[in-house]
Amino acid sequence: MKRFLLLSGYSLLILNIHAQSVFQMQTVNGTPAFDAVANYCGQKWGEYLNSSIPIKVRVYFANLFGQTLGITIPNGRRDFPNAPVDSVWYPSALANALAGTELNPGEDDINIFIDNTANWYMGLDGNTPSNKYDLVSVMMHEIAHGLGFLALSDINNGEGSFGYVEPSDIAPLVLSFPFPEQEGKYAIYSTFIENFSGQELDDTTIFPNPSIELATQFTSNQLYFNGPNAVVANNNQRVRLYAPATFAFGSSLHHLNESTYPPGNPNSMMTPFIGLGETEHEPGPVALGILQDLGWSVNLDASINNPSKSPWMIFPNPAKEYVYIYAQSTLKSPCTWLLVNVSGTVCMQGTIQPSTELFAISLKDLVSGIYFIKIDNIALKILITN
Numbered sequence: 001m002k003r004f005l006l007l008s009g010y011s012l013l014i015l016n017i018h019a020q021s022v023f024q025m026q027t028v029n030g031t032p033a034f035d036a037v038a039n040y041c042g043q044k045w046g047e048y049l050n051s052s053i054p055i056k057v058r059v060y061f062a063n064l065f066g067q068t069l070g071i072t073i074p075n076g077r078r079d080f081p082n083a084p085v086d087s088v089w090y091p092s093a094l095a096n097a098l099a100g101t102e103l104n105p106g107e108d109d110i111n112i113f114i115d116n117t118a119n120w121y122m123g124l125d126g127n128t129p130s131n132k133y134d135l136v137s138v139m140m141h142e143i144a145h146g147l148g149f150l151a152l153s154d155i156n157n158g159e160g161s162f163g164y165v166e167p168s169d170i171a172p173l174v175l176s177f178p179f180p181e182q183e184g185k186y187a188i189y190s191t192f193i194e195n196f197s198g199q200e201l202d203d204t205t206i207f208p209n210p211s212i213e214l215a216t217q218f219t220s221n222q223l224y225f226n227g228p229n230a231v232v233a234n235n236n237q238r239v240r241l242y243a244p245a246t247f248a249f250g251s252s253l254h255h256l257n258e259s260t261y262p263p264g265n266p267n268s269m270m271t272p273f274i275g276l277g278e279t280e281h282e283p284g285p286v287a288l289g290i291l292q293d294l295g296w297s298v299n300l301d302a303s304i305n306n307p308s309k310s311p312w313m314i315f316p317n318p319a320k321e322y323v324y325i326y327a328q329s330t331l332k333s334p335c336t337w338l339l340v341n342v343s344g345t346v347c348m349q350g351t352i353q354p355s356t357e358l359f360a361i362s363l364k365d366l367v368s369g370i371y372f373i374k375i376d377n378i379a380l381k382i383l384i385t386n
């Protein structure tokens with residue numbers, strides 16, 4: 001039976017107005033803390049990437065049967081208006097950004113599945129306890145896959161291939177959008193992969209697709225991403241990818257090499273493994289360079305004025321019935337909040353006690369409209385749609 005039973009009870013989260021792109025994060029079976037992490041990560045990626053088209057991400061908090069912490073599959077488009085390279089797959093979020101129009105109306109851009117049996121730390125501050133996995137780190141990593149950090153590589157019957165990933169490869173997980181039929185076409189990411197001697201893996205005169213020769217390359221431990229922006233970000237060297245001797249579907253090729261970028265390295269977020277207590281909140285220059293090479297318009301200095309520095313976050317926005325206030329750092333003294341309408345009239349007020357991380361306000365008695373939540377000297381605009 002291939003039914004996925006977790007499609008009930010999702011919540012819609014939308015992001016702040018400062019972003020250079022808007023990530024619409026929709027969670028399925030999340031908790032308030034889980035939803036806050038999803039929203040926070042969408043906000044952070046929104047600061048890094050420029051796109052006029054909202055990026056629609058659906059995040060499932062689901063049982064991945066202990067195999068992995070997260071799985072991500074992006075929607076895809078190819079041969080769209082303004083496509084930089086023909087006959088190559090782009091993640092739909094990037095295709096939309098390049099085309100300047102939404103090519104997949106009504107379809108999500110990215111599906112992320114996060115294991116609900118792992119011991120997660122769901123704080124936003126990066127103070128990950130040594131016995132927990134940091135959800136922000138993992139979700140930032142998974143979103144990157146959805147933005148194009150994906151090779152569409154596989155090995156079947158000894159033959160390596162690009163562009164033949166099938167729904168059965170991720171069963172019993174089921175996507176919210178039609179599984180892209182790849183027809184043996186390469187992902188834009190894969191067009192930058194080469195071996196030690198500089199032979200490009202998408203050169204079918206050397207490496208037919210599929211072929212035993214490709215499988216040999218996939219397991220050679222000597223694969224590199226050679227795109228101009230990534231190379232500059234990597235001290236003018238090609239970027240070593242993860243290509244272990246035993247092929248790991250889902251890990252090989254679309255990660256940075258673990259031992260080249262170990263924990264603590266600024267580029268460690270996109271390695272295949274994360275340890276307990278490890279915190280990697282920023283994608284790092286190499287991953288951003290790779291995204292640039294794929295075609296993204298990237299704000300390289302976004303981490304400087306990152307939303308993580310802002311003390312408050314509210315979500316969802318627009319809100320209905322409830323809104324949550326998230327304190328992004330620990331409060332040391334009680335804090336007064338006001339909810340005011342556009343005329344400045346105080347409609348509700350209260351106090352947030354120290355050590356509160358997540359604070360819910362019931363909006364049931366308010367009429368629809370624009371309001372502001374004022375905390376300290378900060379006013380956060382919110383649309384209420386009761």
Ligand SMILES: [Zn+2]
Pocket residue numbers: 141142145255271272
């Ligand atoms: Zn990964």
